[in-house]
Amino acid sequence: MGPIIPINEISQELNFLIAFVIGIGFGFALEQAGFSSSRKLAGMFYGYDTTVLKVFFTAALVGLIGLGLLNHFEMIDMSIVYINEYYMNSAIIGGVIMGIGFIVGGFCPGTSVCAAAIGKIDAMAYLGGSLIGIFIFGETYPLWKDLYIKNYLGDIKLSTALGLSDGLMVFLVIIAAVVMFWVGEWAEKKFNRPDITKEI
Template sequence: MGPIIPINDISTELNYLIAFLIGIGFGFALEQAGFSSSRKLAGMFYGYDTVVLKVFFTAAITAMLGLVFLNHFRMIDLSIVYVNEYYIESAIIGGVIMGVGFIVGGFCPGTGICAAAIGKLDAMAFLGGSLLGILLFGETYSLWEGIYMKSYLGGIKLSEVIGISDGLLVLAIIGAAVLMFWVGEWAEKRFQRPDITKDI
């Protein structure tokens, strides 16, 4: 019965070891997908390389389907699994700032770490910048505290908000993703840039 560690009160050391192993898998998958290249990541927004879209949605759907099925066969207790807490304002503002940061910097923290691991200097600069950004937020936290804590809605699920079952929502997302994959491959042909794709 999952999640195994919180239910069975497994020791912290083993928990950290598992964290490390999961991290290895995470890093390996990101690097293999090509997320260690900022131009490949940015290609998503210009249509010449939609690998981000494909990997991101395939991964999310794999995990979603897995959770729905594991829950159905009572292998995981979804009521224990962490569901991100929703604060309307801070989620949107944070997302917008991250969006600008993404197109300017070309990485997100996870991919930046992965790219830094294989020696990309721009990724290391990006990570340094991220640390600065976090420090900046920490130092100016009192200015944002009001809006950061505003409109707390708890860990709610989209399926609860719309009022449909988890499975139906997953099917809808899969439908949207299949469409996006198709558009993505079409865009890759339409906005093809052999000079860039050869380079990376």
């Protein structure tokens, strides 16, 4: 819940309730965007449907610009906003594994829950496989621990790593988004599959 909890001293129970409501809203937004369809999600990898890129990049931009403005006008204390700790090896290996799972199964963990919630059997199977994978990783963690924690960089931000100001970083991400949206539009025309996209 970011900086709201320590500032307003919200109880743990209310914190969980707020997180639950936000989670339901997020799932509803995913379903409305069509992310309960594995074909739509796989379309990102094949190039015929870049909705995933557009939706999530837009969400990231809204959050990035919003935090930047709130910080600029001193309406939020960024020093108490949690930043995920970065383990380079884990990020790279985990990204490859998740990417393979995404293209083979047609879902990511979040979208699989969304699709399973509306009764899609393939999403239920994917979600079950994810839970089995989590269980196996947890039980065999001592075998992977050294690799998992190798190249630990802490709670570093991209702007800090590149030696840029937060404002310039926001501007560069906006430029990257414009370029990626253009590439997405080009890809959809280049790899168009009307017989698939009409059914989604």
